[in-house]
Amino acid sequence: MSVTVVGSIAFDAVTTPLGTRERMLGGSAVHFSLAASFFDTVHVVGPVGDDFGAQEYAVLNARGVDTADIERVAGGQTFFWRGEYGWDFNERQTLDTQLNVFAEFRPKLSEASRGADVLFLANIQPQLQREVREQCSGARFVALDSMNLWIETAREALLETIAGVDCLMLNDAELRQLTREPSFVRAARQVREWGPRVIIAKQGEYGAAMFTEEGFFGLPAFPLERVVDPTGAGDCFAGGFMGYVAAHPDAELEHDLLCRAMAYGTALASFNVEEFGVERVARLTSEEISERVSELQRITSFVEKPIALRG
């Protein structure tokens, strides 16, 4: 089986308190693809310009990512984003966004991409997400990310698109903004009424929380000595999560399996932020991932013991 992701392919310029990169490979579909590539074959769908060269393809191909549906727009420039972070990595400032080839993007999926078992609709315009979702009519599990821009400017289209997916994956604040519910418990209930049966709130440095029909699951972020660049952490989380789902084509997607998927997502996200851009994940090994998931299990578990309470 395989995973398809539709989203941005970008050059990012990032400044954090620990350094600067003027031009590095980025974009939600790229971060997702590299993370998911540890679990299954990934088809990446998105537009690039003439400036997207062999070096960039090589990063994806080295991880076995199928780049056939990367659409090269002759005479165009690749999407560009410039941002800056202070010490509070949950806050970021966008200094420049150049949509370039992304402005006219209409996703065209090959048969291989359309046939994927698992589909991730990274943060793009909701109407385009819906078109992709309809092309992948046989997908067993479909998740969607979005952002404040679409919640504010395309709410109705976004709600319609959400109705057609299995899993909504948003930042904490975006989920609140979308549902107008301050509590995750109530926000998740609201979203379930719209259609998705799995709701994930990404909480940045605090981790992530999930609701399924069977209830809540919460997982802290993996504790790190230092965070170098948080760009793409949410997409790596999604890549680990969706990759894990794709790697279990014959399993019921029940709560416990999705909890484990959360752990792999958390592990992938934690590696991603250790270095700039895709630098860390591009040279990651299976052993490192497995070790980190085991460690995560250890540092988030407690064993109950009976105690006599008073009153």
Added chain:
Amino acid sequence: MSVTVVGSIAFDAVTTPLGTRERMLGGSAVHFSLAASFFDTVHVVGPVGDDFGAQEYAVLNARGVDTADIERVAGGQTFFWRGEYGWDFNERQTLDTQLNVFAEFRPKLSEASRGADVLFLANIQPQLQREVREQCSGARFVALDSMNLWIETAREALLETIAGVDCLMLNDAELRQLTREPSFVRAARQVREWGPRVIIAKQGEYGAAMFTEEGFFGLPAFPLERVVDPTGAGDCFAGGFMGYVAAHPDAELEHDLLCRAMAYGTALASFNVEEFGVERVARLTSEEISERVSELQRITSFVEKPIALRG
């Protein structure tokens, strides 16, 4: 054995999006005492004025709290705080603070309070915390809370006081401010060099994280349908945590025991925020606490299973 807490005893006026209370029993020592009372005998030390009456004593006495060291200042008024919360419960606005009898408070501990096994220095002036710590020279486990005010205005005194305790328990942001380290891993290492061997970062609605010599432990907050009033949640967490420690007088205070203590702290804090002030914890039962800890264990655990990763 027993627990002693020194801190504020207050009347609070609180407005949240779900309601208002003009005058209710509060203060760090009160919230702590009620939470810890489920585990062991609690001695509460703090000043009150003539306005603190039988009704307030009754709330504490009903939970078996020893109120002999509540110091009644004739002609004085009890500490008063007025605050307001919006939908983001991690942000609160202080509208009025009247120190009243608290301005001249010098803790005087009876023999019973001095003999406690476990001591919690709630958020008061660091020099006073140190005096109390010295009076309780036999305490087996001492923890300290503080706030941005003391970090900014009494940093040296605070560092000296921290050097004499086993556990530092601060809000996330305060821990960053105190250590000037953005990462909890590094902040905890810094604090351990100052003396404490256990460092806890309270993360509000996201839960809490701990570092001991044996490493990290992270626990999400218990997910709630609605939060009515977060005032005192941190002190209830401390009460549950320290109470659990006190209830194990013969045990090594090793990592696993402290992880369980975190779970009880988390459970107590979660009940506290379900209603205004002490309303919920005052009528809480042992069964409810045990059930919530079991539930917390269930919703924060995942079971690893081997998976073949690629690369």
